[in-house]
Amino acid sequence: MSDNIEQKKQKIKERAKLYYQNNKERIKEYKKIWNQNNKEKNKEQSERWQQNNKEKVKEWRKLYYQINKEKFKERTKLWQQNNKEKASESQKRWTQKNIEKIREKARERTKLWQQNNKEKEKENKKKYWILNGERINQEKREERKNNPEKVRELGRKRYYKNHDQNKEYYRNYFRNAYREKLSNYYFNKKIKVLSHYSKNNIKCMLCDEDRIYALVIDHINGGGCKHAKVVGSIYSWLIKNNYPSGYQVLCQNHNKEKARINNEYNSKTKTSEKQKELDDVKWSVFSVYSNSNIPYCKSCNETNFDYLELDHINGDGYKQKNDVGHRQGGDNFYRKLKRLGYPNKDKYQVLCSNCNLVKRKENNEFHRPKI
Numbered sequence: 001m002s003d004n005i006e007q008k009k010q011k012i013k014e015r016a017k018l019y020y021q022n023n024k025e026r027i028k029e030y031k032k033i034w035n036q037n038n039k040e041k042n043k044e045q046s047e048r049w050q051q052n053n054k055e056k057v058k059e060w061r062k063l064y065y066q067i068n069k070e071k072f073k074e075r076t077k078l079w080q081q082n083n084k085e086k087a088s089e090s091q092k093r094w095t096q097k098n099i100e101k102i103r104e105k106a107r108e109r110t111k112l113w114q115q116n117n118k119e120k121e122k123e124n125k126k127k128y129w130i131l132n133g134e135r136i137n138q139e140k141r142e143e144r145k146n147n148p149e150k151v152r153e154l155g156r157k158r159y160y161k162n163h164d165q166n167k168e169y170y171r172n173y174f175r176n177a178y179r180e181k182l183s184n185y186y187f188n189k190k191i192k193v194l195s196h197y198s199k200n201n202i203k204c205m206l207c208d209e210d211r212i213y214a215l216v217i218d219h220i221n222g223g224g225c226k227h228a229k230v231v232g233s234i235y236s237w238l239i240k241n242n243y244p245s246g247y248q249v250l251c252q253n254h255n256k257e258k259a260r261i262n263n264e265y266n267s268k269t270k271t272s273e274k275q276k277e278l279d280d281v282k283w284s285v286f287s288v289y290s291n292s293n294i295p296y297c298k299s300c301n302e303t304n305f306d307y308l309e310l311d312h313i314n315g316d317g318y319k320q321k322n323d324v325g326h327r328q329g330g331d332n333f334y335r336k337l338k339r340l341g342y343p344n345k346d347k348y349q350v351l352c353s354n355c356n357l358v359k360r361k362e363n364n365e366f367h368r369p370k371i
């Protein structure tokens, strides 16, 4: 049954096609007339259809545009040439309407270009700044001057936006600035004092060491530690008291050696046997960490055993103090290292007192952050 119907349908279709082909012109003419007479109706119908098939319409339009791109472009160009005023106006209107979009796109483009042309970008910035820096600075200065309230408001906002971070930053900033100022202050005093006591040729009395950081003022008759505790800064005190006699410039190596010979500290309480045992421990620790049968300073190759010290390479001795439980260089600390089989070979090195002082000063290792 259904096959029959299908066949009939097919037949009717074919007949209609044939009829259309034979009467093409006439049908076209007829359609034209009908369309002209039913313009409103047609329009309505097509509008209704378009509204119900928005997606389809969009797609078709896109397709149609892509197929006829060149034609469209040419037509637009021609129109723009013939209607210059109108074109520029409509262009303006369009720009105003889409200003944010345009800017966003431009920003993206610039970013991409900058990423791909870093060197050029640097150069451009430099050039731009040379040509416009003074003007921009002037403008900004003027703007700030004319809007003090706004500037304050902005600053406040910026500060509170990252409040905790800023607090930390400013605290560190001022702390470091203060430290630097202070260290410059004492450094200048130290130079003054050293050059007085070494008669303008700053160096150790006993050797050629002339690194400022490695040099110290020595009390010729001893008692330096006690004196330092009383007066605070020995350099300030010497200047204030107009450079009294009884003082000399020594490097830290010789200063320590002299102290040791004169029994100025520590060993008063130690028997010579105990001292010998400690020296043995120290010797084995130092030879392991300087990787040599005879320990030596890694920086200047000094081998005098009395001058040598164990240094925390990263300058974080204050941290390790908590881990190991003893102060850096303490006798018990050497014993502990030996007992533990000389661990952390990459963390410690052997330096002489001079080089150690210089390293610690240069890396600012004296100023330990609070932990």
Ligand SMILES: [Zn+2]
Pocket: 204, 205, 206, 207, 208, 209, 250, 251, 252, 253, 254
């Ligand atoms: Zn010396």
Ligand SMILES: [Zn+2]
Pocket: 297, 298, 299, 300, 301, 302, 351, 352, 353, 354, 355, 356
């Ligand atoms: Zn050294």
